[in-house]
Amino acid sequence: MSDTQHPDSHGSLEPVEEPIPNPGLHTHTWRPTDVDDHARRRAERQVSMLFGLSALCTVAFVVSYFTFKIGDNWDTFAGLGASTVFLGVFLGLALLFIGFGIIQWARKLMGDQEIVEMRHLAASSAEDRTATVEALELGIDESGFKKYKMVRRSLLMAVGLLGAPAVVMLRDLGPLPQQVENASKGTGLNHTLWGVGGTVRVLRDVVGTPIRASDLQIGDLVNAVPDGIFQLHGTALQEAKAKGAVIVVKMSPDEIVSQQGGDEDWSVNGIVVYSKICSHVGCPISLYERTTHHVLCPCHQSTFDLADSAKVVFGPAARHLPQLPLGVDEEGFLVATKDFQEPVGPSYWERDR
Amino acid sequence: MSIDTSKVAESNTTAATAKKPTKAGAVATWADDRLGLGTSMKKQLRKVFPDHWSFMLGEIALWSFVVLLLTGVFLTLWFDPSMAESEYQGAYDPLRGREMSQAMVSAVELSFDVRGGLLMRQMHHWAAHIFIAGMMIHMMRVFFTGAYRKPRELNWVIGCLLLLLGSLEGFTGYSLPDDLLSGTGVRAADGFLKATPVVGTYMSFFLFGGEFPGDAIIPRLYIIHVLLIPGLLLGLIAAHMLLLVYHKHTQWPGPGRTQQNVVGYPMLPVYAAKAGGFFFIVFGVVALLGGLFTINPVWKFGPYDPTKVTAGSQPDWYMGWPDGLLRIIPGWESVIGGFTLSWNVMIPILIVPPLMLTILILLPFLESWITKDNREHHLLERPRNRPTQTAIMVSLMTFYGIAWAAGGNDIIAIKLHLSINQITYFFRVMIFLGPLIAFIITRRWCISLQRHDEEKLLHGYETGIIMRSPEGGYSERHLPISNDAAYKITARPRDEVFVANGRIDENGVAAPGGKLDGLRGKLSALMFADNVQKPTAEELEAARHHAEHEHQLTAALDGHSADGHQFDGHHSVDDETLRGSH
Numbered sequence: 001m002s003d004t005q006h007p008d009s010h011g012s013l014e015p016v017e018e019p020i021p022n023p024g025l026h027t028h029t030w031r032p033t034d035v036d037d038h039a040r041r042r043a044e045r046q047v048s049m050l051f052g053l054s055a056l057c058t059v060a061f062v063v064s065y066f067t068f069k070i071g072d073n074w075d076t077f078a079g080l081g082a083s084t085v086f087l088g089v090f091l092g093l094a095l096l097f098i099g100f101g102i103i104q105w106a107r108k109l110m111g112d113q114e115i116v117e118m119r120h121l122a123a124s125s126a127e128d129r130t131a132t133v134e135a136l137e138l139g140i141d142e143s144g145f146k147k148y149k150m151v152r153r154s155l156l157m158a159v160g161l162l163g164a165p166a167v168v169m170l171r172d173l174g175p176l177p178q179q180v181e182n183a184s185k186g187t188g189l190n191h192t193l194w195g196v197g198g199t200v201r202v203l204r205d206v207v208g209t210p211i212r213a214s215d216l217q218i219g220d221l222v223n224a225v226p227d228g229i230f231q232l233h234g235t236a237l238q239e240a241k242a243k244g245a246v247i248v249v250k251m252s253p254d255e256i257v258s259q260q261g262g263d264e265d266w267s268v269n270g271i272v273v274y275s276k277i278c279s280h281v282g283c284p285i286s287l288y289e290r291t292t293h294h295v296l297c298p299c300h301q302s303t304f305d306l307a308d309s310a311k312v313v314f315g316p317a318a319r320h321l322p323q324l325p326l327g328v329d330e331e332g333f334l335v336a337t338k339d340f341q342e343p344v345g346p347s348y349w350e351r352d353r
Numbered sequence: 354m355s356i357d358t359s360k361v362a363e364s365n366t367t368a369a370t371a372k373k374p375t376k377a378g379a380v381a382t383w384a385d386d387r388l389g390l391g392t393s394m395k396k397q398l399r400k401v402f403p404d405h406w407s408f409m410l411g412e413i414a415l416w417s418f419v420v421l422l423l424t425g426v427f428l429t430l431w432f433d434p435s436m437a438e439s440e441y442q443g444a445y446d447p448l449r450g451r452e453m454s455q456a457m458v459s460a461v462e463l464s465f466d467v468r469g470g471l472l473m474r475q476m477h478h479w480a481a482h483i484f485i486a487g488m489m490i491h492m493m494r495v496f497f498t499g500a501y502r503k504p505r506e507l508n509w510v511i512g513c514l515l516l517l518l519g520s521l522e523g524f525t526g527y528s529l530p531d532d533l534l535s536g537t538g539v540r541a542a543d544g545f546l547k548a549t550p551v552v553g554t555y556m557s558f559f560l561f562g563g564e565f566p567g568d569a570i571i572p573r574l575y576i577i578h579v580l581l582i583p584g585l586l587l588g589l590i591a592a593h594m595l596l597l598v599y600h601k602h603t604q605w606p607g608p609g610r611t612q613q614n615v616v617g618y619p620m621l622p623v624y625a626a627k628a629g630g631f632f633f634i635v636f637g638v639v640a641l642l643g644g645l646f647t648i649n650p651v652w653k654f655g656p657y658d659p660t661k662v663t664a665g666s667q668p669d670w671y672m673g674w675p676d677g678l679l680r681i682i683p684g685w686e687s688v689i690g691g692f693t694l695s696w697n698v699m700i701p702i703l704i705v706p707p708l709m710l711t712i713l714i715l716l717p718f719l720e721s722w723i724t725k726d727n728r729e730h731h732l733l734e735r736p737r738n739r740p741t742q743t744a745i746m747v748s749l750m751t752f753y754g755i756a757w758a759a760g761g762n763d764i765i766a767i768k769l770h771l772s773i774n775q776i777t778y779f780f781r782v783m784i785f786l787g788p789l790i791a792f793i794i795t796r797r798w799c800i801s802l803q804r805h806d807e808e809k810l811l812h813g814y815e816t817g818i819i820m821r822s823p824e825g826g827y828s829e830r831h832l833p834i835s836n837d838a839a840y841k842i843t844a845r846p847r848d849e850v851f852v853a854n855g856r857i858d859e860n861g862v863a864a865p866g867g868k869l870d871g872l873r874g875k876l877s878a879l880m881f882a883d884n885v886q887k888p889t890a891e892e893l894e895a896a897r898h899h900a901e902h903e904h905q906l907t908a909a910l911d912g913h914s915a916d917g918h919q920f921d922g923h924h925s926v927d928d929e930t931l932r933g934s935h
Contacts (some may be wrong), residue, residue: 020840020889025609025616070468071444079647084471088644091472092637099633106626113397116614117401118733119601122504157569173559173569177400180563187564205660234438234566242540242565242659274658281544281698282565283537284662298664300680301763301773314774316679316697319684346544347695348553349832352688 007093025116033108043108050101057094063091085192163342177350183339185227189348192243194324195227195339200247200271201227201333202326210333216250221251224248225274226336243344245284246277246324248334249306250295260341272308273324275344278302280317282345294324295321321348358713393726401622403604404615405496412628416485416635417589424477425579431467432531433459436568445652456571460530461652476643481526483639485671485854487521498733500603503726506837508596508715511589513714518586520671525578527649527669531571536657537666539570541679548698566659591796606732606844608837615731663792665763674704677759681780709749716745723876725851737806738845740799742878744792753792755783796804796883803885806842809834811888811896828862840841843887851877 032039067085077085099305123129129260181188186196201210205223208230216222226244229237253270260266266273274295276284283299293307302315310321322344327337343351402408415666435455439729441448443458444465463470495501502508524542528535543565546557562569599617611614620623642648646903668676678701682762685696720742721727736743758765759780766773813831819829851869889895 018840019843019888019893020836022611022844023608023836023840065468065589066664068468070471071465079464080644081471082781083468084475085644088470088472088476088640088642090640092641092644095633095637095640097637099630099637101633102630102633106623106630108627110622112618112623114616115399115401115619116609116616117601120613121729145933170559174562174567177554177558180558180792189564212923225660235436235566237658238566238659239564245660253533280684281541281548283666284660286662287664293682298763299537299666300676301777302684312684315777316682316684316701318684318697346547347559347686347693348547348700349550349692349694350554353691 025114026290028113029114033109034112043104046111047101047105050097050104054094054097054101057097059091061087061090062095070231074353093130138215186240186244186339189343189351192339192344193228193240194244195247195334196228199329199335201329202246202336203229205228205245210331211248212332213271213328213334214332216248216271218250218252218270220250221288221290222248226272242282243277246273247276247285247295247306248273248287249293251307255293255307257305260309260320261325264325266323266325268326268328271326271328271334272306273304273334273336274304274321275294275340277321277345277346278317279312279319280315280323280346285321344351354695359420379524390432396620399619400598400624401601401615401617401619403602403610407498407829408602409440409631410487410494411491412631413635414484415590416632417484417487417639419585419632420480420636420639422482424473425583427473428463428477429579430471431459431463431924432456432529434572434573436531436571448652448655451656455655456529456531460532464652472640472643472777474643475646476639477647478527478648479642479646480639481554482670484647485516485523488512489671491749497736497743498603498800499730499739499790500733501740502730503721504801505603506721506727507602507702508600509717510714511593511596513710515589515593517710517811518589522578522586523669524672525574528574529578530649530651531573532651532653533654533657533661533663534666536566536659537662538668538672540565541660545698545702548695549703550692550694551698566657587892598848601731603731603733604700607841611734612729618798627786645845665767667761667764667858670757673760674753674756674836675760676703677756677762677780678784679704680762681756681759681784682775683781701720704860705903709752713749723851723880724849724872725927732844734845737802740803740884741797743799747795748788748792749903752773752784754787755780756789761763761785763782772880800883800885807885807888809841810839810893813900831900833897838882842891845887847880848884848888849877850874850881868891878932 030089034040037302047242052287063082064086065303068081070081070083072289077080078312080187104293124132140146171261177189181190183191186193202224203210203226205225205242208225210227211222211224220330224246225241226246229244230239247274250269254266256267256270256272259272276286277347278285278299279295279298280300280302283297285295285297285302287296288294288306289296292305294303294305296303297315299316300316303313303315304310305310305313306320306321310323312318312320322342324340327335329335381391429873433455437455438452439455440457441451441453441458441461443449443462445461460474464474467469494647495509513604524538528539543557543561546551546560547555557565559571561567562573589921602617604615605618606608614696618627622752655661679698682697685700687694687696708921759777762780765771766776813833816830816832818830820830822828834842851870851874853874
């Protein structure tokens with residue numbers, strides 16, 4: 001093969017010796033529309049008809065726009081509002097008919113002689129390349145870029161340092177994690193509203209009522225939030241929810257295998273409270289199986305055993321869900337006696353520092 | 354020194370006295386007087402584009418990008434990227450009176466209070482799916498046919514970057530409405546950032562402007578989505594197209610189609626008409642999808658609430674494969690020197706996807722390093738003729754597919770009534786085994802197809818006519834394939850196994866790269882040694898000669914019905930002969 005004989009030829013376009021010689025381009029065959037006036041006029045009519053249909057659809061689109069009211073009928077037609085459906089259908093057809101028309105025109109009426117164009121190598125000609133390289137080298141030489149080492153190095157240093165403003169300027173995108181750390185407000189990675197001001201009542205999510213320990217039945221699961229969260233709004237509310245959401249579960253006290261409190265008992269009469277925020281990447285876990293006490297995160301299927309310190313029994317999570325130290329206040333409502341003893345949510349670099 | 358005006362005068366006169374220009378010619382002349390485009394347009398207007406259905410796949414991506422720009426501009430006129438809390442009071446009554454971010458309010462209002470707003474939103478989302486799917490399928494076509502080889506490697510790199518940017522653009526886009534589903538995705542993204550070693554929490558706090566979710570993420574994602582990434586996409590798409598024009602399109606080998614030419618229809622009018630018409634078809638299909646098929650119904654998901662999640666939360670499909678890896682990774686985490694390393698997040702999100710992209714980008718360079726092939730390649734090859742490369746891509750696709758399916762392990766479990774745990778264990782094994790099996794099967798499959806091609810070339814095609822020899826043996830008659838078909842099969846380069854020709858030259862000096870040459874030789878042998886090479890002219894001649902001879906032997910039986918009863922002893926055989934009448 002010719003290529004092996006010239007391994008250095010840079011991308012030669014030389015013909016390769018073939019076992020069968022190239023038969024060459026076929027002679028052009030004429031289409032019916034090229035030779036038959038009748039066929040040609042038929043094609044012309046077809047194309048114009050497609051364009052005409054498109055125009056009709058556009059008119060129908062405009063009519064639909066003004067005919068179909070939206071608002072009340074958001075699912076009257078095919079699960080969508082009639083306006084959406086008809087606007088979409090007529091716009092779609094108007095566009096498709098133009099597309100079909102143009103392609104029919106190209107296939108039937110435009111010249112269909114294949115033509116041949118020769119290729120060129122991607123590289124420029126040897127003379128051009130030599131001249132360019134010479135000019136480049138001459139330019140570099142004349143600048144003295146190679147010669148004046150000190151100039152070169154100080155310039156590179158100066159320009160390189162200009163990267164610093166670009167990075168430094170981004171500093172105020174947000175506070176540093178330690179700057180927002182405030183136990184009395186429940187902010188930062190290590191604190192939640194559960195630690196704000198003595199004991200914090202456990203409130204039902206959405207309705208915000210406190211939970212009486214005696215009201216819970218074995219097998220119950222309640223989504224709950226810390227007291228004080230309903231005074232918050234907007235961003236502060238979302239941030240507090242993102243860390244403070246918990247699940248309250250009641251099981252028979254003898255079913256509890258272990259808890260995270262060590263010597264302290266963090267449960268109340270079989271009621272345990274765990275963070276609802278998955279320790280994997282932070283989804284709220286939500287699927288509870290009462291017979292096994294397993295709770296499953298719907299995002300990545302990490303499964304935790306709430307009877308056994310909420311340890312991971314399956315899935316990608318590496319850590320248990322943090323447990324909330326639980327008590328009862330004088331009125332018999334569930335309270336957190338202190339904040340979570342470890343950060344909730346996904347792991348991070350300095351988590352265990 | 355006087356200025357020579359003769360040329361100017363002459364050119365002025367010739368321009369004025371040229372044959373009467375058409376209207377288009379007059380416009381072109383006017384423009385050329387000011388822009389001087391004539392020189393470059395002379396060739397480009399009738400530039401040749403070869404025709405093949407698979408060359409249309411990239412166009413799908415291109416045109417859906419245009420649709421994205423058009424519909425996206427419409428959406429920006431109403432969408433308000435603000436996380437300020439607000440009460441929804443629009444037409445959709447299930448959400449009326451609910452507190453939600455201004456972004457969600459405007460997204461729902463855009464859907465139900467602006468005529469055509471929902472259509473545009475859904476078209477935008479459908480077009481995004483098609484954009485990324487189009488790019489991906491186009492990329493596979495380019496790889497399977499070898500269109501990424503010299504001189505097109507850089508265009509391959511640009512294409513890979515487009516795929517990455519397109520996916521990021523999709524993620525930033527579907528996160529904007531601040532609905533429950535996309536908020537869950539952003540929540541996970543916060544987890545990814547936090548898992549980054551050393552700077553994780555800083556990155557999270559900087560992106561969210563403080564603690565998750567903060568009030569900065571939506572406006573920031575918005576400007577990334579409508580300005581930063583689209584700008585980069587536009588620039589890279591322009592470069593992709595310019596390189597395509599400069600290199601000229603690859604073509605399939607065939608009669609008259611060679612390495613040196615390009616055969617096809619001229620840009621003006623046929624290719625422009627077909628491509629332009631196809632734009633309308635892509636646009637039209639997207640409009641029909643947007644009008645008839647609900648996509649991302651944020652009004653059903655409701656506003657984002659960090660304490661809520663829906664079962665079956667899935668990202669858009671192109672984000673599914675890292676999500677799948679995230680689901681099947683075991684819960685690995687280590688604490689080293691008091692610092693936490695979340696391998697269960699880093700491996701599936703921060704390590705494997707960038708690694709896969711790097712492998713993809715490097716494929717052309719790895720191949721040319723092994724083959725030491727420095728030729729330009731303008732003729733496409735059939736996937737079967739590049740068994741190892743085809744197998745590598747199928748193997749990568751299998752990895753992608755398994756990871757993607759793992760991203761739907763909960764859906765699979767529900768639909769097929771299987772255990773989520775067993776499905777996950779299955780994927781944990783298959784993510785390694787699947788690509789390997791796919792590689793082996795594909796490679797052998799390609800080589801079998803090559804053998805079949807060789808068979809057809811040397812012995813002709815199977816006619817379906819069964820011949821019975823006088824001895825009682827049966828055989829099928831083969832007839833030669835047409836010259837064009839034979840040419841198409843043989844129009845491919847021969848693979849060469851790289852042989853490290855001695856590590857020491859005659860002066861006793863080690864050849865540069867001598868050590869790596871050994872490795873190169875081994876890899877090259879792995880890649881090419883089992884391939885079937887096309888026959889030489891002599892082999893082909895010999896085979897044809899042989900076929901002719903065989904044909905002669907059997908020719909005499911043509912038209913002579915031999916149903917086997919002639920010689921069964923019940924008939925007179927006086928007039929029967931085995932080889933026709935002698």
